[in-house]
Amino acid sequence: MEALARGVVHGTAGNMSLRDLESGLIAISPSGIPYPALTPADIVIVNDLGEVVDGRRKPSSETPLHSMVMRARPHIRAIVHTHSHYATVVSCIRPYLPPILTEVCLVVGARVPVTRYGLTGTPDFGESVMEALEPDSRAVILKNHGLVCFGDSFDAALGIAEIVEEAARVYVHALAANGGREPDLVPEELIPEMAERFRRTYGQAAAANEAMAPRAG
Ligand SMILES: [Zn+2]
Numbered sequence: 001m002e003a004l005a006r007g008v009v010h011g012t013a014g015n016m017s018l019r020d021l022e023s024g025l026i027a028i029s030p031s032g033i034p035y036p037a038l039t040p041a042d043i044v045i046v047n048d049l050g051e052v053v054d055g056r057r058k059p060s061s062e063t064p065l066h067s068m069v070m071r072a073r074p075h076i077r078a079i080v081h082t083h084s085h086y087a088t089v090v091s092c093i094r095p096y097l098p099p100i101l102t103e104v105c106l107v108v109g110a111r112v113p114v115t116r117y118g119l120t121g122t123p124d125f126g127e128s129v130m131e132a133l134e135p136d137s138r139a140v141i142l143k144n145h146g147l148v149c150f151g152d153s154f155d156a157a158l159g160i161a162e163i164v165e166e167a168a169r170v171y172v173h174a175l176a177a178n179g180g181r182e183p184d185l186v187p188e189e190l191i192p193e194m195a196e197r198f199r200r201t202y203g204q205a206a207a208a209n210e211a212m213a214p215r216a217g
């Protein structure tokens with residue numbers, strides 16, 4: 001419902017999952033039920049092979065994608081898959097979303113890869129994502145399809161889905177405003193250092209710690 005309210009998903013498009021780290025079980029959205037009609041009883045519980053453990057509904061048709069990624073990346077807790085418009089536009093014209101928005105470079109990385117075309121609803125779809133997935137990937141754009149984001153919480157994955165879509169939107173508009181030529185990008189060589197500084201200093205706790213730390217020099 002939060003994803004719907006924030007405009008990240010619409011209709012019955014997209015699907016999402018959350019893993020309980022203790023049991024390893026995955027709560028996943030059901031197949032083909034409009035978000036506003038969903039109740040907690042409609043959520044399906046599957047294991048990491050995508051087999052239904054509990055629930056009266058059929059799990060998302062993209063369950064193989066979720067279970068495959070969760071098996072391969074034990075640190076991932078939440079997956080949000082959307083049909084975000086501008087990310088899909090990028091998937092049709094580029095092999096990756098280039099570094100266009102500073103915030104995305106800091107949180108997600110310099111490039112958000114685009115998969116090869118994967119056969120939706122089959123393990124091939126999951127495999128196409130696995131081929132594009134780096135050890136610390138937070139987002140992958142799905143060719144002619146949408147976006148999939150990973151997080152250590154549902155909120156984190158949802159936030160990544162929002163900022164990657166925003167970056168794709170800026171990129172498409174910048175391309176159009178620039179007559180189809182590649183717009184100015186964030187210099188890739190600056191990103192690792194910027195991201196490191198961001199991790200060290202961003203947020204209240206870090207700022208408070210820094211303020212209390214003795215000044216150097
Ligand atoms: Zn989809």
